[in-house]
Amino acid sequence: MEGVMSHGNDLNLKATELRLGLPGTDESTSKNNKRTANELVKNSELLNGKSDAKARDGETVPASKSQIVGWPPVRSFRKNVVQPKKTEAETGNFVKVSMDGAPYLRKIDLKIYKGYQELLKALENMFKLTIGEYSEREGYKGSEYAPAYEDKDGDLMLVGDVPWDMFMSTCKRLRIMKGSEATGLGSGV
Amino acid sequence: MQTDPNPKKSKDSPSNSDSTESTQSASPFPDDVLGKVLSFLNSDKDRSSVSLVCKDWYNAERWTRTKLFIGNCYSVSPEIVATRFPKITSVTLKGKPRFSDFNLVPQNWGADVHYWLVMFAKVYPFLEELRLKRMTVSDESLEILATAFPGFRALSLMSCDGFSTDGLKSVATHCRNLTELDIQDTDIDDFNGGWLSCFPENFGSLEVLNFASLDSEVNFDALERLVSRCKSLRVLKVNKSITLDQLQRLLLRAPQLMELGTGSFQQELLPGQFGDLESAFSNCKNLRTLSGLWEVTSVYLPVLYAACTSLTFLNLSYAALRSVEFGNLIAYCPNLRRLWVLDTVEDKGLEAVGSSCPLLEELRVFPADPFDQQLHRGVTELGFVAVSRGCSKLHYVLYFCWQMTNAAVATIVQNCPNFTHFRLCIMNPGRPDYLTNEPMDEAFGAVVKTCTKLQRLSVSGLLTDLTFEYIGKHAKNLETLSVAFAGSSDLGMQCVLEGCPKLRKLEIRDCPFGNAALLSGLEKYEKMRSLWMSSCNVTITACQQLAREMPRLNVEVMKDKESDDSQADKVYVYRSVAGPRRDAPPFVLTL
Numbered sequence: 203m204e205g206v207m208s209h210g211n212d213l214n215l216k217a218t219e220l221r222l223g224l225p226g227t228d229e230s231t232s233k234n235n236k237r238t239a240n241e242l243v244k245n246s247e248l249l250n251g252k253s254d255a256k257a258r259d260g261e262t263v264p265a266s267k268s269q270i271v272g273w274p275p276v277r278s279f280r281k282n283v284v285q286p287k288k289t290e291a292e293t294g295n296f297v298k299v300s301m302d303g304a305p306y307l308r309k310i311d312l313k314i315y316k317g318y319q320e321l322l323k324a325l326e327n328m329f330k331l332t333i334g335e336y337s338e339r340e341g342y343k344g345s346e347y348a349p350a351y352e353d354k355d356g357d358l359m360l361v362g363d364v365p366w367d368m369f370m371s372t373c374k375r376l377r378i379m380k381g382s383e384a385t386g387l388g389s390g391v
Numbered sequence: 392m393q394t395d396p397n398p399k400k401s402k403d404s405p406s407n408s409d410s411t412e413s414t415q416s417a418s419p420f421p422d423d424v425l426g427k428v429l430s431f432l433n434s435d436k437d438r439s440s441v442s443l444v445c446k447d448w449y450n451a452e453r454w455t456r457t458k459l460f461i462g463n464c465y466s467v468s469p470e471i472v473a474t475r476f477p478k479i480t481s482v483t484l485k486g487k488p489r490f491s492d493f494n495l496v497p498q499n500w501g502a503d504v505h506y507w508l509v510m511f512a513k514v515y516p517f518l519e520e521l522r523l524k525r526m527t528v529s530d531e532s533l534e535i536l537a538t539a540f541p542g543f544r545a546l547s548l549m550s551c552d553g554f555s556t557d558g559l560k561s562v563a564t565h566c567r568n569l570t571e572l573d574i575q576d577t578d579i580d581d582f583n584g585g586w587l588s589c590f591p592e593n594f595g596s597l598e599v600l601n602f603a604s605l606d607s608e609v610n611f612d613a614l615e616r617l618v619s620r621c622k623s624l625r626v627l628k629v630n631k632s633i634t635l636d637q638l639q640r641l642l643l644r645a646p647q648l649m650e651l652g653t654g655s656f657q658q659e660l661l662p663g664q665f666g667d668l669e670s671a672f673s674n675c676k677n678l679r680t681l682s683g684l685w686e687v688t689s690v691y692l693p694v695l696y697a698a699c700t701s702l703t704f705l706n707l708s709y710a711a712l713r714s715v716e717f718g719n720l721i722a723y724c725p726n727l728r729r730l731w732v733l734d735t736v737e738d739k740g741l742e743a744v745g746s747s748c749p750l751l752e753e754l755r756v757f758p759a760d761p762f763d764q765q766l767h768r769g770v771t772e773l774g775f776v777a778v779s780r781g782c783s784k785l786h787y788v789l790y791f792c793w794q795m796t797n798a799a800v801a802t803i804v805q806n807c808p809n810f811t812h813f814r815l816c817i818m819n820p821g822r823p824d825y826l827t828n829e830p831m832d833e834a835f836g837a838v839v840k841t842c843t844k845l846q847r848l849s850v851s852g853l854l855t856d857l858t859f860e861y862i863g864k865h866a867k868n869l870e871t872l873s874v875a876f877a878g879s880s881d882l883g884m885q886c887v888l889e890g891c892p893k894l895r896k897l898e899i900r901d902c903p904f905g906n907a908a909l910l911s912g913l914e915k916y917e918k919m920r921s922l923w924m925s926s927c928n929v930t931i932t933a934c935q936q937l938a939r940e941m942p943r944l945n946v947e948v949m950k951d952k953e954s955d956d957s958q959a960d961k962v963y964v965y966r967s968v969a970g971p972r973r974d975a976p977p978f979v980l981t982l
Contacts, residue, residue, distance in 0.1 A: 269762055271493075272494050272495045273818075273820065275492070275493045275873075275875070276758060276791070277492050278494070279578070279604065280757055281761060
């Protein structure tokens with residue numbers, strides 16, 4: 203059996219490596235990859251040209267070039283299936299809540315709160331503390347705690363600046379900051 | 392039932408002047424008796440054997456055959472068929488190679504039913520049934536169908552293309568005796584749902600109505616009236632445009648349904664409506680098959696529970712259910728024989744299948760997100776093993792996953808040695824056993840060694856020639872083999888061609904099989920229906936050689952735009968008594 207990669211002795215880390223590369227590249231099917239790689243691009247061109255007559259959702263060529271034509275062997279109408287993400291409507295939007303100094307984190311479902319007031323009240327109850335009133339100018343003054351959250355970009359943001367709906371969709375986790383670090387958030391540097 | 396118009400006279404009388412046969416038949420049975428006996432034969436295989444016995448039997452068989460099955464529309468021509476079989480009432484025709492389902496065959500390749508219909512209109516005025524798979528059907532063809540056959544009853548179109556809802560209008564308007572209109576997985580120009588309203592107001596003969604793959608909204612009142620009139624309706628599969636409360640009204644009209652395809656299952660229902668829907672379902676005492684369920688939310692699944700006990704086939708392949716809600720549902724389905732699901736149910740869901748469905752014979756797990764290359768959720772080898780433990784009668788599996796191990800497959804076939812169809816698709820090409828990093832050779836070796844009844848096999852993962860050595864050596868009942876991104880050399884394909892006596896369909900893509908492999912099957916291909924090879928290492932020269940040496944094979948090549956002149960990028964080889972295609976488009980080279 204020529205061309206077989208020997209998997210016997212080495213860990214063959216490459217095979218289990220997570221990559222963005224073309225599926226099948228660098229493995230024993232590499233003999234075909236020259237063609238497969240070309241085929242990706244030219245087949246997508248080929249199909250783009252020829253399928254304009256019946257372009258429908260799901261029948262159009264996948265945008266990503268790392269996808270091989272006709273693979274996996276799933277018919278086009280099956281690719282339109284509603285993704286589970288859409289049923290998030292009933293599964294809740296749970297985010298972790300950490301408090302500086304606390305031994306473990308908590309989780310809350312943002313969906314059950316109708317706005318910031320309810321959320322903050324819930325946090326106050328959960329952690330037995332007072333957060334205080336939000337003001338755009340001074341953040342949460344009058345309390346040694348400040349509620350912050352990590353957004354989609356990974357930045358630490360003060361809770362309350364953006365509309366509630368926007369907050370709900372961008373908040374990845376909550377962090378209740380304490381002490382001098384907290385008050386530093388609201389004041390100018 | 393008609394008999395041969397030139398019946399053979401008894402032994403002592405002079406031979407019929409029309410007969411060119413010089414020898415007398417030794418058969419003591421007069422032909423009308425033979426005809427009566429043969430009319431009980433339904434299997435094409437049996438009829439084929441019968442027709443080879445002697446000229447009389449050939450004649451008697453051809454006069455009594457009413458059902459025509461043509462697995463490859465290009466293997467024979469309408470003229471040949473019309474000449475041989477005068478009394479056909481039912482036709483099944485299959486066209487394009489199966490890989491056309493996955494966009495590997497360009498459009499306008501062929502398999503147009505038109506000339507067949509023109510011929511049928513001439514010679515089979517009593518045609519009642521037409522079943523087409525992977526054929527191109529135009530509105531014009533549907534018009535012929537609708538108007539040329541007064542007794543036409545059943546139309547089934549699976550994975551077809553080329554027509555629009557206008558064609559359906561013709562069928563609905565003119566086919567007075569229609570009992571079956573079954574459109575599956577078919578991509579058509581859906582202008583609007585007006586076709587359904589074309590069924591006449593006094594028309595009530597439908598038994599099967601499936602328009603699930605059409606998108607546009609039909610006139611619900613017309614549909615409701617139609618369903619009320621069709622007292623023998625046993626299969627109703629509606630499309631997404633039908634809402635839950637509309638579904639409830641339909642079920643009230645047709646509680647006798649045996650197969651139901653629901654519409655969209657997403658709607659804000661008032662509390663009363665929920666109860667109504669629930670009781671509508673529980674009134675359907677004959678429900679055996681349930682499908683559709685688009686966008687189903689777990690809140691509404693309980694309405695199905697009452698109907699689930701009698702279910703033998705549940706198709707959830709359009710319902711992205713999670714493991715818990717799916718587990719709850721499946722617990723109500725102890726009599727399931729066939730189950731199709733999405734991999735959103737995950738291994739946990741499959742464990743529930745193993746414990747709830749002891750009679751399960753067929754399982755298909757489809758990927759909800761086939762291009763999900765980063766997250767790789769879905770099911771794993773564990774789910775498959777769990778099902779095999781609980782469902783010893785399992786014999787048909789189609790399983791899409793991202794990881795598999797040799798050990799798991801060995802366990803699975805040990806639990807279920809009766810596999811007839813084993814289709815495993817590990818979605819990243821060339822993936823080895825993820826625990827041992829070895830090729831998946833031993834997995835498929837276990838399959839072919841243990842499952843002696845195996846008829847169909849699809850392989851995937853990192854595979855060397857050893858897999859194909861195993862297949863050639865052990866898969867003695869194998870009829871269909873699908874191979875992608877596998878093998879190491881020509882030897883692999885040669886093993887299969889030399890070793891599998893019952894092989895009929897071989898489809899290969901992206902494998903290192905070349906000319907030597909192709910040519911090693913010279914004599915084999917005439918015993919097969921077809922061979923497909925794409926993105927392998929075959930040259931045009933080798934294909935020409937094949938065509939030269941085997942004149943009864945059609946060897947067709949399609950080239951990709953940018954490839955080398957000598958490369959035969961896509962090769963399709965099939966036996967034919969009709970000679971080369973006369974309708975091949977310019978991009979199909981017939982050698």
